Amino acid sequence: MNDTVLDVQNLTVGYGPITAVDNISFDVKAGSLVTLIGANGAGKTTLLKALMGALPVRSGSVRLDGVELGQIPVEERVRRGMYLVPEKRALFASMKVEDNLRLGAFAKRRSLDIERGLERIFTLFPVLKERREQQAGTLSGGEQQMVAIGRALIAQPRVLLLDEPSIGLAPRIVQQIMEVVVELKRKDRLTVILVEQNARLALRAADEACLVEVGRVVKRGSGSELANDPALLRSYLGGAASETATQH
Numbered sequence: 001m002n003d004t005v006l007d008v009q010n011l012t013v014g015y016g017p018i019t020a021v022d023n024i025s026f027d028v029k030a031g032s033l034v035t036l037i038g039a040n041g042a043g044k045t046t047l048l049k050a051l052m053g054a055l056p057v058r059s060g061s062v063r064l065d066g067v068e069l070g071q072i073p074v075e076e077r078v079r080r081g082m083y084l085v086p087e088k089r090a091l092f093a094s095m096k097v098e099d100n101l102r103l104g105a106f107a108k109r110r111s112l113d114i115e116r117g118l119e120r121i122f123t124l125f126p127v128l129k130e131r132r133e134q135q136a137g138t139l140s141g142g143e144q145q146m147v148a149i150g151r152a153l154i155a156q157p158r159v160l161l162l163d164e165p166s167i168g169l170a171p172r173i174v175q176q177i178m179e180v181v182v183e184l185k186r187k188d189r190l191t192v193i194l195v196e197q198n199a200r201l202a203l204r205a206a207d208e209a210c211l212v213e214v215g216r217v218v219k220r221g222s223g224s225e226l227a228n229d230p231a232l233l234r235s236y237l238g239g240a241a242s243e244t245a246t247q248h
Contacts, residue, residue: 004066005030005191006051006082006159011060013043013050020046022215023060028159028208031189033182035202035223037236038212044195045087047212048161051193052084053077064159081158087167089148093137097128100136100147104154114154121150124180142173149177153184159191160184166198174198178205199236203227211236 006028013021020043028034036044049055051062053074062069064080072080083104091100101121105114122129125146131139136147145165152160162181166174182205184190196202203209206223211232219226226232 003030004028005064006193007061007063007066008051009061009063011047011050011062012058013046013055014058015046019058020215021050024212024215024217025060026210026217026220028191028193030158030191031185032207033185033192033194033205034208034210035194035196035206036210036212037196037199037202037226037232039236040197042212043215044212045163046215048084048163048193048195052082052161054084078155078157081156082161083152083155083157083159084161085148085152085163085165087164089144091136091144091147091151094135096132097134097136097139097147098132101128101150101154104151117154117156121153124153124184125150140173142169142177145169145173145177149180157190159193162192162194162196164195164197166196166201174201181205199232200227 004027008027009025011021011024012019022043024047026034036047038044046055050057053069053072064077064082069077092103098118101118102114105117122132127143128146128150131143136144139147149162149165165177178201181192185192194202194205203223203226209221209223209226210217211219211226219229
């Protein structure tokens with residue numbers, strides 16, 4: 001049985017005359033965590049936005065559960081099971097934490113048990129239950145990232161796109177967030193595509209990894225394979241001896 005949930009073929013995306021994603025192809029199995037690593041400007045964030053329908057594509061195809069998404073808008077992709085947590089989180093700072101979380105159900109409101117979804121988020125991130133009446137803008141960076149991920153999970157996605165979830169956060173908070181993501185992958189078969197500048201962190205969590213350079217996937221393998229690749233060690237992992245990548 002084919003358990004591919006997301007299939008990307010020959011995808012090309014650009015800004016005016018600039019090609020940011022150049023003929024990329026890859027597929028993602030249900031319940032796996034795939035990480036995209038590479039330098040700033042390599043096209044990783046552009047790729048996530050294109051998958052989500054937030055950017056038009058020049059050519060190529062994106063299939064979710066075998067169905068071509070074409071020009072389907074963002075809201076419909078959410079209804080079909082895809083959700084992007086952007087790098088800057090995009091919270092409504094003046095709104096309460098709970099109201100920000102509830103917004104995750106907007107596109108699928110009729111089919112969701114929102115109250116049960118909220119309790120699930122509060123179980124995953126207990127601090128958010130304590131902060132539920134606070135304005136989101138008053139939270140720490142780590143708490144805001146938890147809200148952003150929680151808002152996505154309220155929509156019950158099958159494919160979660162995470163763009164730089166660790167940026168600007170303390171290592172302890174990053175570890176906590178990644179543990180939740182890995183737990184959801186294991187228990188709920190949540191499929192995750194992770195863009196992450198912290199290559200060591202990303203490769204430790206990844207089932208599969210893609211190295212993106214100048215809008216192209218130039219290397220693909222398991223997280224442990226890429227973590228132990230000498231060229232990647234020099235370029236993206238600080239040049240030190242590789243840590244053993246633990247498969248999750």
